[in-house]
Amino acid sequence: AAILAIKETPRIIPMCHAILLGAITVDFAEGDGFIEAVVRIKSTGKTGVEMEALTGVSVALLTIWDMVKSAEKDTNGQYPVTRIEGIRVVEKRKGTTPAAA
Numbered sequence: 001a002a003i004l005a006i007k008e009t010p011r012i013i014p015m016c017h018a019i020l021l022g023a024i025t026v027d028f029a030e031g032d033g034f035i036e037a038v039v040r041i042k043s044t045g046k047t048g049v050e051m052e053a054l055t056g057v058s059v060a061l062l063t064i065w066d067m068v069k070s071a072e073k074d075t076n077g078q079y080p081v082t083r084i085e086g087i088r089v090v091e092k093r094k095g096t097t098p099a100a101a
Contacts, residue, residue, distance in 0.1 A: 005059035
C-alpha cells in the first residue's frame with residue numbers, strides 16, 4: 001500500500017508533480033504497543049521526495065489500522081487507544097535517501 005501511495009502522490013496531493021523514483025524501501029518495526037513505518041526513497045530528480053515519503057508512511061499506517069480495526073474496536077464501536085502520530089521527515093539529503101517515519 002505504501003509503494004502504491006508513493007507512486008500516486010501527484011494524483012492525490014494537488015501541487016505535487018510526477019518525478020522519477022529510483023528506489024523505494026518500506027520498513028516496519030514493532031514495539032511495545034506500537035508499529036513504526038519508515039519509508040526511504042531515492043530519486044535522481046532535481047526536486048525532493050518528501051511528500052512521496054510522507055504519503056507512503058501515512059498510507060502504510062492507515063492500511064495497518066484498517067487491518068486491525070476489528071480487534072481494536074471497543075463495545076461502543078470506537079477506537080479509544082489506536083492513533084497515528086508523529087509522522088515527520090526524519091532526514092533529507094541531496095543526492096541521497098530521504099526518510100520519513
